Amino acid sequence: MGSTLSVRLFEEADAAPLTELLHAAYAELGAAGLNYTAVDQDVATTRDRALGGRCWVVELEGRIVGSLTMSLPPSAGLQELTAVAREEHRAWVNQVAVAPSLRGRGIAADLWRRGREWAAGQGALSIGVDTAHPATHLVQLYRSWGFVEVDSIHWPGKTYDSVVMLRPHGKDGR
């Protein structure tokens, strides 16, 4: 990451600018017909989802340009949809976004490292994620992070089925 980028924990005042980042980052998914919640969620939803776990934001010159939330345990809504999310000691990756102009610099990878180290420190033994089946580039990204497909779900109101992926911690707890 460049020297002017900094990472810190989410604060309530970040909800509006984080919503703007999410809309900008997820616009390409919306344009592809994938109505992820983050395509058009309101500020209160952003705040609730961020506070539903541990949320990091990346700042560049006072602007939020990246974010990831790690939820432990996974949300109640997700737990209703899949037994995978009901396992003890399981964390979940949510609201991953990087500004379109800053892609491919390892910002998401850095947030993912922070998220999984935090989860391990909290006693999580594995981490899950879900994403749209048709978003094959994202399924591939999560595979490259060590996740494997374990289930398929359908979130109410979504245009797509979601793949549920799981990543056990390595022997070093990471």
Ligand SMILES: CC(C)(COP(=O)(O)OP(=O)(O)OC[C@H]1O[C@@H](n2cnc3c(N)ncnc32)[C@H](O)[C@@H]1OP(=O)(O)O)[C@@H](O)C(=O)NCCC(=O)NCCS
């Ligand atoms: C997915 C996303 C968070 C990745 O952020 P990122 O900071 O660009 O990711 P990184 O730089 O850490 O790279 C991770 C991988 O993403 C891939 N990638 C994604 N977009 C890329 C781009 N525009 N340029 C280069 N690589 C890109 C690379 O293959 C890279 O793999 P590598 O580590 O083997 O090189 C970002 O593309 C994004 O915000 N997308 C829209 C929102 C979204 O899809 N969220 C996830 C929903 S489940």
